[in-house]
Amino acid sequence: MSLIVGAYPAQPAGSQQEFFRGLAAVPAVRGLELPYGPHGGNPWPAGAPAEWAAVVTSIPGTMQRLGASAAFGLASPDAGGRREALEFVAGLHAYVLSLKGEGRQVEAVELHSAPHPGADAAMFRASLSEILGWDWGTTRVLVEHCDAPRPGGRPEKGFLPFGEEVEVVRSLVEQVGSRVGLVINWARSVIETRNPDTAAEHIALAREAGVLAGVMFSGCSPDATEFGYPWIDAHLPAVEVEGAPPGSLLNRAGIQWCLAAAGTGPFIGFKVGLPREGLTVQDRVDRLRQMCALIEGS
Template sequence: MDFFVGSYATSPAWETWDPEAEQAYFAKLKTFTHLQGLEHPFTGTLHPHDDDWFMANVSAKWQFVFTCVPGTMGALGKNPHFGIASDDEAGRQEALVFMQKACDAIGKLNRGLGRKAVKAIEVQTAPDRSKASGSARSLKASLETMLSWDWHGADIVIEHCDALVPEHDHAKGFLSLDDEITVLKELNASKDANLGILINWGRSAIETLSTDGVLTHIEQVKQQGLFKGLMFSGVTDQSSPYGIWKDTHMPAAKSPNVAFGAEHSLLTEQEIHRSLAACGHALTQDSIVGIKLGIRPKDAPLEPRVGYNQSALAMIERFFN
């Protein structure tokens, strides 16, 4: 099985554009075995800095999964009512304009590479409901509109982010998994659609303050026939440079079997394998499986940026061997 890497989270050129540094980073990624492609950040344009550079420097073999979370969080910083699940009509329409741009960017990448390059687009059910109203009704209305567009062969997938819960602080505070499931089931039935849900390991752990909670979310989605994939981002319940229960994409834990790991990360090789096992029959060659890992310190050199990704992928690969 081949996997996706959310390379932007460990990129040396994400916050400040440096094409030479990114080129060196991509050169290392191209040597990875079992790499299907990249989870690619959508912020409003195909590439946050240079569309042409991006199309010229990606591997001819890579597939892509667009993620809208960076652009969504940026928009929420300016307008808390932004989101495809927003009950504020202006905020919802603003999010749909953003999604239309993402749709256009997928078409641009396919044309530039001369092939169907994008497997799926991950959308998130903003807004943060501690700051603005969001609902299943509004999400359904947005997805109905989005299903009328030509997505150039890409599937629409909801990436479940931690929902607003009363018991503790949240990172995203988006819709509940139950609401997302309800909407997708209705639309798949009424529109003959192929909508599904991707579980982000770290965000489900944050929502439930538990690694067991990730398994519960996987089981919920699997039982409803909506499982589309599993992306591994770590988290910790202890003091660390990544924060306590923060959505900072903490790398996987240290292990005797890998060269790179983050101390106190709850994302251990055992937890990775538990989660993959929980997917059961829903885990197929068509599933989106991969990693999205951050880096501390933020000015780290190239070696650990590559190394954390290699080490985490090795943990996943051992499950399938």
């Protein structure tokens, strides 16, 4: 099995080249999930192999732009907020083209159905339809599901409900085929319901609807941990990984259950955070290697 790794929450403040060279020695890794910020993306990481693939996620920039403007979002019913989000994705598009111009293989981009509150499925579909009209080449435009609003509780993201996103993407698949799809992030599905079974259920439903394009493993906990408050979306490692909080709900059995639900079609990857201080570069690489082993089933 070959994996896309969101390494940016785990990388050290310095020694980036050493870190990515170490990660390149892990056979299961075939590429990186790269973050796109509120005003742009970073250069290809020093030390990362030129032949690796990339999946670009817009979640860091989406959350920061949403924090500055409550109407911002591709699903916004506010015309100005939706236009701002489309301009943001236009910048992401230019970033993808720049990476591809350097010879990088950008498999996909991951977009999100902000804002909260007030995300509207019809507006989200209109935004995605416009975005799919741009020239992406072989790069796929994917929706990554985040937790939806839930009665009686404060959400982490609070974007569109899963069923509405599935229907939006399914309707677009009918028009443009596999150029569009849906990505399930384990933690973001579990945070939504507080039930570890939800991730596999979402995966199975997306696959049944013909929209499943990717699965990213990232953990969460009902307890306060060094990563933050209970149910924070902070990319906790699986509980079997050295140094992981004992309350992390992501584990080997859950990973294998989700892989069985996903089948062989979607890309598979993971994203875990690690403390910024107190770990050597080799410690970081070793913990990402342990995540790879859990997913590979060894």
